Amino acid sequence: MRDFFKYLFASMLGFFLSMVLIGVICFFIIVGLIASVDTDKNVVVNNNSVLFLNLDQAITERTPKNPFGNLPIVGGEEKDGIGLNDLLKSLQKAKTDDNIKCIYLNVSSPNAGFATMREIRNALIDFKKSHKKIIAYSEVYTQGAYYLASVADEIYLNPEGALEFKGFSSELTFFKGTLEKLGIEAQVIRVGNYKSAVEPFILDKMSDYNRKQVTAYVGGLYNTFLTDIAQSRDILKDSLYTIADNYKIREPQDALNYKMVDGLKYKDEILDKLRKLSGRKKDEVIRAVSINDYLKNNTDSGSSKNKVAVIYANGDITGGEGSDNQIGSERISRAIRKARLDDDIKAIVLRVNSPGGSALASDVIWREIVLSKKVKPVMASFGDVAASGGYYIACAADSIFVQPNTITGSIGVFGIIPNFQNLMTNKLGITFDGVKTGKYADIMATNRPMTEGEKFIIQNELNRIYSGFVSRVAEGRKKSKAYIDSVGGGHVWIGTDAVQIGLADRIGSFNDAIKAAAKKANLKDYKIVEYPDVIDPLKSLLQESTDRVKTYYTKQELGENYYLYQQMKKVVASSGIQARMPFEAVIK
Template identity: 70%
Template sequence: MKEFFKYVFATIVGVILSMILFVILLVSIIVGVVSSIGEDKSVVVDSNTVLYLNLDQSVTERTFNDPLSELPIVGDEGQKSIGFTDIIKALKEAKTDDNIKCIYLNVTSPNAGFANMKEIRDALLDFKTSKKKIIAYSEVYTQGAYYLASAADKVYLNPEGALEFKGLNSQLVFFKGALDKLGIEAQIIRVGTYKSAVEPFIADKMSDKNREQVTAYLNGLYATFLADISKSRNISKDSLFQIADHYKIQQPKDAEKYKMVDGLRYKDEILDELKSISGTEKKNNLSTITINDYAKNVIMSGKGNTNKTKIAVIYANGDIMGGEGDNDQIGSERISRAIRKARTDSNIKAIVLRVNSPGGSALASDVIWREVVLTKKVKPVIASFGNVAASGGYYIACAADSIFVQPNTITGSIGVFGMIPNFQKLMNKELGITFDGVKTGQYADIMSVNRPMTPGERLIIQNGVNRTYDSFISRVADGRKKSKAYVDSIAGGRVWVGTDAVRIGLADRTGNFNDAILAAAKKAKIQEYRIVEYPEMLDPIRSLLDNSADKIKTHYAKQELGANYLIYQQIKAAISKSGIQARMPFDITVQ
């Protein structure tokens, strides 16, 4: 027995020591990765180099330092990301870099919104003015991938590959049937017949008004999509429409027949062509550099600019919420602080507010709006809209001196709503749980989720929603110099595509991110300046400690759910929302 306990004790000690050593090793790896992130290591660009532009990675607003992306437990090649602004800067630098001979564009399914893809595509077209070649190749082109690839001098497809060209579609997910089965009632208070963010919880199909606006914005996106491809490929828009409408691209040879691609090639043939263009002997390996590494080089070289005159770019990316937020959420405190800092810095002569947001908390939106109004009084504020700047995303920027959109930016959605779930049936009948209590006033338990709202409670909440909507359209009317009646006529929660937003006065002109910066410089009457970015990126170690569990959970949820992860996200987001919301009517998924 004594020997038995000695053995058990030794085993326990061994397990504990092994666990301690494992934790020490894991922490050492994490610290090493995080430390390496802060190191500025440039990559040497040899002569006759090919710039490898992989656009299957996540294209974000900014390039963030994400320590977890380097860890094998959660990281993989597909999870790399790069800010679209850094891609554009890199392409602009490569245009005049004698060591860069051409671009190899590889894209199958880009993880980017339509407006950001247009920004990148336009930058590729600008690169071509240097007379340097762009060669695009893929085994499979989704429609977004082909939209980007069509800007290349030569577009090649694998002989056994596929090119998707079928037109755009947008699908919404409706949860009412599931809620009914669970015994959950979604109690809705809203303003705006187009404010359909709540429809998935109270209906099983699109309303007529919602179908009208989705049809309008989808046709707007498609018009830009076809026009850009038509110009680059020298195929008429009508022909492209017919090719998609009749699904004529069913085999690789069809893509060649209709001149959608320049040839069917295997990878080795592409490499030979790249060697020829770059002046590399056939027996030698290609000299390549990834867009990520090249962009880092460009960023490092830009740090030498010490010009005291500055333009601040403030990134407002993600859902809008109260508090600090993070790199993927617009926290009213963090963004407001960034705007104040830029306003009080005498060396900052103008501000570009870069918005990519479907909206969120109406209160948080108003807090940020106030800072924009105060800043506009002392220096120019130009807004640049990305993929989407809707509802609260529009709210925070409507006071800007000028608003730039891309033709395919989604914007507007001027409306508000509140949603209070009623779990009474689920709790009482399905789970056998009942509630009872006392209160000192008839409204002491307003917003309770274990019973239906009373008419009096509904009236109180509706008045609050109405007041928020009135404030919203008043802010827009003041900022856009329109009457409240006119703003109300184009509001009601309706979503508009960028070209329509300019037509009806919600935006001033179509233009890219750089156009907005140039407009800011012109209004500030400055010619020489440098760009500073706000808010400051979160510290990588803090980000690691704060979000590691969530990121690991998200990684494995995506792996298990695949395409259905979007539905999980929508349900989770709906449950977590509280207060009056100024959000886009739905999450847009265009295929």
């Protein structure tokens, strides 16, 4: 009888907990539905409004359509952010919106790459043609934040704040020592001396080849950074270099003395200035609208039957469906095919922001671009990075547009086959035994070192894939294979250099690529359609919620080491032959 009541109690408790869990899920679904309905509503912009531009949030390629995106998760305030596409449209709209009197730019530590930030800077420069002012204010400016803020008509810093201006440094993390301590051997096969994505697992410092290319592209990024700031602030570029090189901005007054900012003010003083600019009296409340709300009015995509399709390829490249932040070969190739077969779509723009990934998946997407190019114009626009597989999928486009600080190239392939024998046998006492019907039946096994025969086979396969990669680039860029091989070999280039050596066609923005596609299709009136469709947020509710909570707590536990965790996780998840740019360097 005692066991009966024990099991009965356990069953009742399980039922109760299940009902609580179902109730929580239902609650979030209802809240999400309400949030999604609210998201679709236009926002009323009052007369004499200030557009509040918060650029500390995550800036992605497209605004996430997750109704739970702005809800705080347990213990944190993680939010989905804003899409560059909507941000650019909103700034263009605000330029001619009589209700918007000025922009209040607030940024301390932007969550975006340098090419993305340059797109935003250029959009703000265009906004200033309306003769409406941009006021920037922050308590702290990181270098990226100052890069964005430097475009403002007036830049203000808190009297006790800080402005970081010290030059760029690049840091790579190496795991060779860690793997040796664990008894793991990273067996590497690659094509290209510059294909340094594998170096963190076989070296304890940069190779000479990698040091050369990292020095070149970090220097290129820094050159664009200084050039743009010099133009906006009317300060000599050499002077900016000297200021950073000698770390002359050590306190707020230094920033003012060197004309990096226009004043040292507190927030209430900035609010008074915004009242004046927006036509409000000193005792009146400022009428402000955030960029996140303002973008809800971006509903007019044109009425023309003629369309230009923008296809977003964002994230690592993998086989299968992928996600909004991962390029799945099935999903993206299907979107390209859909755009190709739609007679109303007259041109295609492939927007790429990817460090690469699976060589096979890249080839699947490349094939769809080749087929599309035969029937309608195809332009490619590169974001922060379009390297290795990210370059592969776009190399057949009619024209490639890059920013000066886009990172691209990295034409090469590699494979990593870990050998866990020492870890398993000598450290954990685990051994393996079995039978096989052929000499190579267990090729790529991870519980033993590769044989010379296996290395030969895999190396030949990589050589074949690399040769195909080079051939596709040569065909798309109308160059010889020998020339593409000379600028390939895994070498990473910045946008300005890519244009000079013929891997890209011109320096231009995302919108420049769209306009070029329309022009080549002889379109004067057209509307833009975006592919692939954003994944239904409710369909992926449980996975999204779990991932968000897991990510939050992982960040909390690991802190600054979260970056290392991401890199290790990415390597473990990589399978097959990879066309990926060298291991990401952290620019500080």
